Amino acid sequence: MNRLGIKTPARYAINATLIIAFIYWGYVITQGGMLTRAQNNIIIQVGFFIILAVSLNLPAGYLGQLPLGHAGFMAVGAYIGALFWRSGILSGYGSVVGGLIAAGIVSAIFGIIIGVPALRLRGDYLAIITLGFGEMIRVLIMNLPSITGGAQGLQQIPRHSNFLVVYICVIVCCLVIHMIMKSRHGRAILAIRDNEIATESMGINTTYYKVMAFAVSAFFAGVAGALYAGTLGILVPSDFNFMMSINILMIVVLGGLGSMMGSIIGAIVLTSLPLFMQGLNQYRLIIYALLLILVMIFKPSGLMGTYDFSMGHVLEKVGGWTMRSKKEGGASDDSE
Amino acid sequence: MTPNDPRTALLPERDIHKTPVMECRALGIDFGGLTAVDDFNITVAPTEIAGLIGPNGAGKTTIFNLLTKVYKPTRGAMFLNGKNTKKMNTIKANQAGIARTFQNIRLFKEMTVLENVLVGLHNEMNYNLLSSVLRFPEYWRSERIAKGRALELLSIFNMQDDASMKAGALPYGSQRRLEIVRALATNPCILLLDEPAAGMNHSETDELMENIRKIRDMFQIAILLIEHDMNLVMGICEGIAVINYGKLIAKGTPKDIQNNPVVIEAYLGKELGNADSH
Ligand SMILES: Nc1ncnc2c1ncn2[C@@H]1O[C@H](COP(=O)(O)OP(=O)(O)O)[C@@H](O)[C@H]1O
Ligand SMILES: [Mg+2]
Numbered sequence: 001m002n003r004l005g006i007k008t009p010a011r012y013a014i015n016a017t018l019i020i021a022f023i024y025w026g027y028v029i030t031q032g033g034m035l036t037r038a039q040n041n042i043i044i045q046v047g048f049f050i051i052l053a054v055s056l057n058l059p060a061g062y063l064g065q066l067p068l069g070h071a072g073f074m075a076v077g078a079y080i081g082a083l084f085w086r087s088g089i090l091s092g093y094g095s096v097v098g099g100l101i102a103a104g105i106v107s108a109i110f111g112i113i114i115g116v117p118a119l120r121l122r123g124d125y126l127a128i129i130t131l132g133f134g135e136m137i138r139v140l141i142m143n144l145p146s147i148t149g150g151a152q153g154l155q156q157i158p159r160h161s162n163f164l165v166v167y168i169c170v171i172v173c174c175l176v177i178h179m180i181m182k183s184r185h186g187r188a189i190l191a192i193r194d195n196e197i198a199t200e201s202m203g204i205n206t207t208y209y210k211v212m213a214f215a216v217s218a219f220f221a222g223v224a225g226a227l228y229a230g231t232l233g234i235l236v237p238s239d240f241n242f243m244m245s246i247n248i249l250m251i252v253v254l255g256g257l258g259s260m261m262g263s264i265i266g267a268i269v270l271t272s273l274p275l276f277m278q279g280l281n282q283y284r285l286i287i288y289a290l291l292l293i294l295v296m297i298f299k300p301s302g303l304m305g306t307y308d309f310s311m312g313h314v315l316e317k318v319g320g321w322t323m324r325s326k327k328e329g330g331a332s333d334d335s336e
Numbered sequence: 337m338t339p340n341d342p343r344t345a346l347l348p349e350r351d352i353h354k355t356p357v358m359e360c361r362a363l364g365i366d367f368g369g370l371t372a373v374d375d376f377n378i379t380v381a382p383t384e385i386a387g388l389i390g391p392n393g394a395g396k397t398t399i400f401n402l403l404t405k406v407y408k409p410t411r412g413a414m415f416l417n418g419k420n421t422k423k424m425n426t427i428k429a430n431q432a433g434i435a436r437t438f439q440n441i442r443l444f445k446e447m448t449v450l451e452n453v454l455v456g457l458h459n460e461m462n463y464n465l466l467s468s469v470l471r472f473p474e475y476w477r478s479e480r481i482a483k484g485r486a487l488e489l490l491s492i493f494n495m496q497d498d499a500s501m502k503a504g505a506l507p508y509g510s511q512r513r514l515e516i517v518r519a520l521a522t523n524p525c526i527l528l529l530d531e532p533a534a535g536m537n538h539s540e541t542d543e544l545m546e547n548i549r550k551i552r553d554m555f556q557i558a559i560l561l562i563e564h565d566m567n568l569v570m571g572i573c574e575g576i577a578v579i580n581y582g583k584l585i586a587k588g589t590p591k592d593i594q595n596n597p598v599v600i601e602a603y604l605g606k607e608l609g610n611a612d613s614h
């Protein structure tokens with residue numbers, strides 16, 4: 001306990017410092033007028049695509065299921081967040097936080113409603129049912145014009161998403177999922193991916209964990225949706241079509257199913273690509289496809305495989321940390 | 337019925353006064369038109385090592401799948417510690433005290449050896465989701481205790497040094513041993529081993545025999561094993577049940593079984609002949 005007591009808080013402190021430094025640095029850069037508007041937009045976009053990819057990686061990578069309706073949960077969150085903010089129930093940061101949480105929770109509830117029947121069954125039912133769900137939500141939004149603005153879109157949404165808000169959500173999302181995965185709950189999820197019958201014979205309620213993974217995933221997809229709404233200020237249902245789900249899945253596959261770091265890098269690469277190929281925009285999809293094919297040929301497990309970045313490992317490699325970590329003697333609890 | 341009727345003969349001589357840890361009454365299952373197991377009766381005492389033998393395709397693994405509720409029985413009933421398991425699924429059956437290994441190894445291949453055992457210890461830990469996200473003290477305490485316990489269990493087979501290896505990268509024999517450790521981690525009162533010595537050489541098998549006995553003595557649990565290696569079965573089993581074509585054909589002590597003409601006819605003659613010719 002003592003050795004653990006010395007090392008873990010130190011590592012946590014270093015990680016916290018790095019995170020705060022990153023947020024501060026990003027905030028200064030984005031607010032300081034150093035970047036063009038397009039560059040700023042890309043940075044914000046990268047943020048919510050990281051959340052979307054990291055949250056999809058939970059059921060797709062860690063759990064080994066194939067959800068095809070991530071855009072549906074994003075849509076639920078986007079409209080809930082937008083309506084919450086437009087209603088002006090709360091003000092200031094309370095409103096921002098309230099809207100994000102409401103978006104996440106309603107989205108997670110949808111996740112549970114979809115997940116319970118779909119995940120009780122073995123096989124690929126989840127892919128089909130989530131695909132149907134994604135389309136259904138869009139049609140529903142289109143046909144409720146009095147609430148959602150219908151096909152015309154929902155306008156005058158308060159623009160709450162700045163760098164700070166988006167990237168704090170990014171960090172919360174990554175941390176929460178990371179902490180879950182490095183616990184008995186996360187091990188249960190990974191065990192289901194590796195062998196479901198063996199997991200059941202360990203006395204683990206597999207349905208519970210599948211639905212849980214799915215609900216957490218939907219929660220953060222909802223948050224990302226609300227951030228999306230707060231960035232654009234206007235929502236149209238067609239933003240959340242099937243292609244959006246596929247784009248997110250592509251990021252996760254490209255980065256490496258089951259690697260959070262891969263999802264993050266995938267989101268950065270694929271979202272900022274348009275920035276470097278202006279004028280080539282009509283070839284965007286071709287270039288994506290090409291990229292995906294190349295990765296699948298040369299590194300089928302994705303850019304990062306299942307490797308996950310670990311600040312602990314980096315610190316141990318840099319300088320005199322090695323000695324202290326050896327004393328701890330363990331392998332599995334090295335986090336961040 | 338005669339005392340030698342395999343359906344009513346009691347398998348164990350041990351602990352005859354105690355509630356059996358497991359009891360099957362006329363268990364049977366059909367797949368479509370095919371009757372894979374029929375009228376299967378067995379009683380296993382709390383600290384007994386029992387064997388289940390029979391030719392390939394006789395229905396042994398199917399019986400394990402029935403006992404662990406992977407399959408629902410078409411007929412009959414099964415009791416764990418006197419409790420009817422009719423309403424249980426695989427998960428509940430494990431929680432009620434039955435754990436198993438698989439003939440075709442089902443490890444969590446992408447996870448480390450230690451993590452495999454920690455999955456087995458899942459229900460021993462009890463911190464909730466919030467505790468894991470916020471890393472409450474109970475998370476650290478629970479994880480530390482579980483890790484210690486896992487290493488302790490691995491040390492039964494002297495595998496503690498492989499803890500950080502990927503399970504899929506272990507040699508075959510070690511994978512079988514890890515499956516036993518992982519099953520033990522769920523704290524069972526009866527452990528089912530499906531061909532634990534398959535693919536092991538002579539010295540490994542001898543070591544396994546010792547370890548199976550050691551596990552029974554250490555944990556005071558019952559062990560029911562399927563095995564083709566007659567040295568192992570005759571060496572450590574106190575009671576043996578023989579099945580052929582899904583039906584019990586004999587039950588008794590190793591000596592009874594070795595001298596039973598029906599068994600020799602159906603199975604043993606051939607197996608022992610093979611063993612001798614090596
Ligand atoms: N799920 C299933 N569906 C159909 N037949 C099965 C199934 N499981 C087992 N069987 C049949 O039951 C019989 C017994 O198989 P098994 O229990 O694996 O034999 P063994 O004694 O070698 O372990 C075999 O004939 C097999 O084909
Ligand atoms: Mg078998």
